[in-house]
Amino acid sequence: MTVGQFQYSYPVMEIRMPPIEDREGAEEARYARHEEPTFRVKARRNKLLALWALEKMGRPGAAAPEQAGELVDIVTADDTDAAVIARIGAPLSSGGIFVPAAESRERLERFGAAARDGAPAR
Secondary structure, X not given: OEXXXXXXXXXXXXXXXXXXXXXXXXHHHHHHHHHHHHHHHHHHHHHHHHXXXXXXXXXXXXXXXXXXXXXXXXXXXXXXXXXXXXHHHHHHHHOOOOOXXXXXXXXXXXXXXXXXXXXXXX
């Protein structure tokens, strides 16, 4: 392009988009990085709730973390709060221990806050 005596030239830039597979893979990786901390907090919260339930049943000790881990593995497939409370509450009720749903929800919230903060829960 010429303006007066000066000639301007603009470099031609070719914009190439990466293939769709690369963009999909990048989006999946970004989603996984974003969701991993949330998943870890929920898993820790559920494990703390399972340990509390085992303590209520009178089964604290060396085997408690493994038993809590088994409960958490079962729960993570359906991780709604109601499903977690129902899954943890089943062994309690079968053992003759009544725990009101409100107390279980309160404990779940308390353990969720402890899991987010990384603090020990009680």
